[in-house]
Amino acid sequence: MLFEGFDAILLARIQFAFTIAFHFIFPAFTIGLSSYLAVLNGRYLMTKDEVYLRLFKFWIKIFAVSFAMGVVSGITMSYQFGTNWSVFSDRAGPVIGPLMAYEVLTAFFLEAGFLGIMLFGRDKVGPKLHMFACLMVAFGTALSATWILSVNSWMHTPQGHIIAENGQFMPVDWMKIIFNPSFPYRLAHTLTAAYLTTAFIVGGVGAWHLLKGRKDNIGVQKMFSMAMWMIAVTAPLQIVLGDLHGINTLEHQPAKVMAMEGHYESHPEGAPLYLFGIPDDETQELKYKVGIPKLSSLILKHDLNAPLDGLDTISDEDQPPVAIVFWSFRIMVGIGFLMLGVGLFGLWARFRKKLFEAKWLHRAMLIMGPSGLIAVLAGWITTEVGRQPYTIYGLMRTSESASPLEAPAVGASLLAFIVVYFFVFGAGVFYILRLMNHAPVLGEKGIGKKDGPIRTSGITPAQQVEEQTDMDEVKK
Amino acid sequence: MEGAAISGMEIVPWLAYAWAGLLAFAVYVYVVLDGFDLGLGILYPFYKKKKDRDLLMNTVAPVWDGNETWLVLGGGGLMAAFPLAYAIIMPALYVPIIAMLLALVFRGVAFEYRWRTKRWLKYWDMAFIGGSIVAAFSQGIALGALLQGIAVDGRAYSGGWWDWLSPFSLLCGVAVVAGYGLLGATWLIMKTGDDVQSRARKLGWGFGLATIGFIGAVSLATPFLDIEYYARWFQKPGLFVTIPMPLIIGAISVTMLASLRQNHHEYRPFILSLSLFALCFVGLGISMFPYIIPPHVTILDAATPFRSQIFMFVGACVLIPLILGYTAFAYWVFRGKVDPDEGYH
Numbered sequence: 001m002l003f004e005g006f007d008a009i010l011l012a013r014i015q016f017a018f019t020i021a022f023h024f025i026f027p028a029f030t031i032g033l034s035s036y037l038a039v040l041n042g043r044y045l046m047t048k049d050e051v052y053l054r055l056f057k058f059w060i061k062i063f064a065v066s067f068a069m070g071v072v073s074g075i076t077m078s079y080q081f082g083t084n085w086s087v088f089s090d091r092a093g094p095v096i097g098p099l100m101a102y103e104v105l106t107a108f109f110l111e112a113g114f115l116g117i118m119l120f121g122r123d124k125v126g127p128k129l130h131m132f133a134c135l136m137v138a139f140g141t142a143l144s145a146t147w148i149l150s151v152n153s154w155m156h157t158p159q160g161h162i163i164a165e166n167g168q169f170m171p172v173d174w175m176k177i178i179f180n181p182s183f184p185y186r187l188a189h190t191l192t193a194a195y196l197t198t199a200f201i202v203g204g205v206g207a208w209h210l211l212k213g214r215k216d217n218i219g220v221q222k223m224f225s226m227a228m229w230m231i232a233v234t235a236p237l238q239i240v241l242g243d244l245h246g247i248n249t250l251e252h253q254p255a256k257v258m259a260m261e262g263h264y265e266s267h268p269e270g271a272p273l274y275l276f277g278i279p280d281d282e283t284q285e286l287k288y289k290v291g292i293p294k295l296s297s298l299i300l301k302h303d304l305n306a307p308l309d310g311l312d313t314i315s316d317e318d319q320p321p322v323a324i325v326f327w328s329f330r331i332m333v334g335i336g337f338l339m340l341g342v343g344l345f346g347l348w349a350r351f352r353k354k355l356f357e358a359k360w361l362h363r364a365m366l367i368m369g370p371s372g373l374i375a376v377l378a379g380w381i382t383t384e385v386g387r388q389p390y391t392i393y394g395l396m397r398t399s400e401s402a403s404p405l406e407a408p409a410v411g412a413s414l415l416a417f418i419v420v421y422f423f424v425f426g427a428g429v430f431y432i433l434r435l436m437n438h439a440p441v442l443g444e445k446g447i448g449k450k451d452g453p454i455r456t457s458g459i460t461p462a463q464q465v466e467e468q469t470d471m472d473e474v475k476k
Numbered sequence: 477m478e479g480a481a482i483s484g485m486e487i488v489p490w491l492a493y494a495w496a497g498l499l500a501f502a503v504y505v506y507v508v509l510d511g512f513d514l515g516l517g518i519l520y521p522f523y524k525k526k527k528d529r530d531l532l533m534n535t536v537a538p539v540w541d542g543n544e545t546w547l548v549l550g551g552g553g554l555m556a557a558f559p560l561a562y563a564i565i566m567p568a569l570y571v572p573i574i575a576m577l578l579a580l581v582f583r584g585v586a587f588e589y590r591w592r593t594k595r596w597l598k599y600w601d602m603a604f605i606g607g608s609i610v611a612a613f614s615q616g617i618a619l620g621a622l623l624q625g626i627a628v629d630g631r632a633y634s635g636g637w638w639d640w641l642s643p644f645s646l647l648c649g650v651a652v653v654a655g656y657g658l659l660g661a662t663w664l665i666m667k668t669g670d671d672v673q674s675r676a677r678k679l680g681w682g683f684g685l686a687t688i689g690f691i692g693a694v695s696l697a698t699p700f701l702d703i704e705y706y707a708r709w710f711q712k713p714g715l716f717v718t719i720p721m722p723l724i725i726g727a728i729s730v731t732m733l734a735s736l737r738q739n740h741h742e743y744r745p746f747i748l749s750l751s752l753f754a755l756c757f758v759g760l761g762i763s764m765f766p767y768i769i770p771p772h773v774t775i776l777d778a779a780t781p782f783r784s785q786i787f788m789f790v791g792a793c794v795l796i797p798l799i800l801g802y803t804a805f806a807y808w809v810f811r812g813k814v815d816p817d818e819g820y821h
Contacts, residue, residue, distance in 0.1 A: 072584035082566025093559020094780040098788035101556035116538025431592040
């Protein structure tokens with residue numbers, strides 16, 4: 001039979017990695033986008049400037065589609081723990097279960113409860129309550145990330161628990177569990193990543209329309225300008241936060257940092273920063289390495305000659321697979337610095353008053369549009385694979401965590417997930433790109449009206465007039 | 477090992493039962509709320525016109541996401557309060573659970589996608605129909621498979637990956653599809669008018685009769701499953717519930733069917749079908765208690781210690797009323813009939 005002879009645990013790992021990677025990209029986008037929408041709506045209410053309403057209506061259609069994809073892929077996650085990782089769920093449940101339940105009660109319901117009002121309720125509840133709903137959705141998405149990152153961080157830096165006779169992790173001190181050592185750093189780094197990701201997507205869409213010659217469209221101008229400000233602030237901030245997170249990881253999960261750095265051997269007198277190399281776990285060496293002497297010690301210890309241990313101090317069976325961690329880390333960092341560069345480029349263009357004319361900036365932004373998503377996934381892979389061979393760092397191995405399932409069951413469901421996700425989310429991405437391709441016009445139709453321009457073949461002037469009157473009504 | 481030395485590491489029965497009650501409540505709320513959402517998908521084949529289908533979807537567009545969140549609470553709450561049960565049930569029901577999740581993917585995205593395309597409209601309608609039916613069917617199968625008993629060894633599921641499949645679980649699957657169809661039809665009677673409403677009344681009759689029939693069939697079959705249900709229902713004190721139960725269900729059924737007649741009540745059919753579901757829930761509770769996984773794992777076996785359960789329980793006692801409050805508010809905002817000419821989308 002299909003998948004007979006496969007390793008059930010490996011299949012379960014691939015399935016989890018696949019479903020969570022797909023899921024992750026939607027919240028990474030919607031966390032930032034919901035905040036952006038709240039800002040746009042708030043600015044509109046304050047200034048009554050049409051351009052903000054236009055952008056709100058433009059982005060909320062994209063938000064609705066992305067949010068739906070995030071919700072349905074997220075439901076999968078809440079059951080995946082039990083279906084594929086039942087031993088982990090049983091043992092870690094008393095600690096992580098309540099935190100995830102808090103996520104549902106405080107965040108998911110909040111988002112879902114106010115989403116309907118945010119999407120469809122502007123005319124029904126009035127501007128103040130509608131604004132409140134926008135804020136609740138934005139707050140809910142960030143709060144949801146906070147809880148789940150607390151859970152995830154506990155798996156990296158567990159504390160505040162004991163292990164009972166039946167093998168279950170039992171909570172002793174909830175404050176220590178929630179605010180475990182890696183949590184503040186991971187939270188700051190991940191949330192900033194979400195905002196940065198969204199800024200690049202918004203900026204990328206703006207750049208696309210600018211390259212299409214729509215620089216007189218004030219909606220396009222505004223979104224591009226707002227995104228470039230956001231990038232100029234968050235890209236450097238993110239590099240600082242990433243550095244702090246790395247130093248925190250060195251303290252609590254040194255093996256992960258060794259893998260990230262490709263340090264198979266210890267460096268008692270300052271470790272080099274390897275820019276390139278081919279990690280080989282078999283021979284425990286980094287082949288074809290190109291490095292800058294002592295720079296790694298400078299970054300991690302802020303001292304050129306600080307000694308750094310290598311993987312030779314960790315027994316082979318406790319090491320993470322180096323190649324994946326090494327490369328995914330480099331992808332993330334590389335993108336981070338490119339983002340910084342684009343942010344500076346944007347500041348310079350703005351200073352020269354060429355923000356909407358600088359073609360090379362627009363081209364760079366267009367290419368970098370989805371870069372946040374790639375960086376988020378690469379960072380996620382770095383931290384999760386770097387935790388291996390454990391699910392709960394140092395305490396529970398991945399090999400002891402999976403469900404007692406036969407390989408064909410896991411393999412068949414994996415195949416089903418892959419087929420369905422590529423098909424369904426592929427279609428969703430196509431619809432999102434199509435929505436992005438249409439420029440935000442004067443009197444942009446939101447989601448609340450039946451025959452928006454996106455659903456008819458074109459925008460007729462008559463409709464435009466009608467839309468304008470609609471909008472005036474909203475203004476009242 | 478050092479556990480005994482720390483206070484709060486014992487399992488406290490009242491708290492464990494309170495949690496079980498809370499989860500049962502969450503599952504009930506899920507079943508009736510997402511029940512009518514999924515029911516609309518089940519009824520979609522009976523409404524062929526695009527305009528009618530738009531209207532059907534618009535009756536739930538602002539609230540379906542919140543409705544589905546109760547399912548996440550069911551799963552998350554089970555993991556939080558009874559991780560052992562979660563860890564046994566999910567692998568045991570692997571196939572129906574995965575089928576449900578994938579079906580919910582199709583159903584969920586159809587809400588957004590079908591407004592974004594013309595060419596593919598019919599395919600997303602099919603996704604909405606198929607997703608709704610498969611999700612409902614899988615949920616019924618999961619219920620049936622749980623009722624018929626799950627093989628457990630130590631702290632893990634010990635059966636194969638097709639153990640859930642039986643005539644009984646399939647019967648439960650079909651029963652849930654019928655029941656959700658009824659909920660969907662009675663919801664439409666409240667939220668729509670004219671043709672759509674009068675068709676919903678007719679569909680309500682069909683799905684209502686089917687639901688009542690299946691409730692009878694499942695109720696009759698349950699005591700004869702190879703578990704102690706028979707003793708539960710046909711010996712004292714269970715007998716005191718067994719005798720009036722069919723009478724109450726019968727009375728509600730008749731009243732409901734009567735209220736489905738054309739130009740009669742608009743809210744009553746929905747409320748009566750909710751109470752029909754509530755009674756079935758009570759019946760299930762009587763069958764299963766004190767087990768969380770018949771016939772091996774009790775609620776107390778699977779419960780986590782006081783310190784874990786109380787942390788969540790305090791929060792739930794504050795948050796669930798709050799959630800019910802703003803959920804009710806959202807329903808109130810979108811109250812009344814949905815105008816077919818001015819949908820939300």
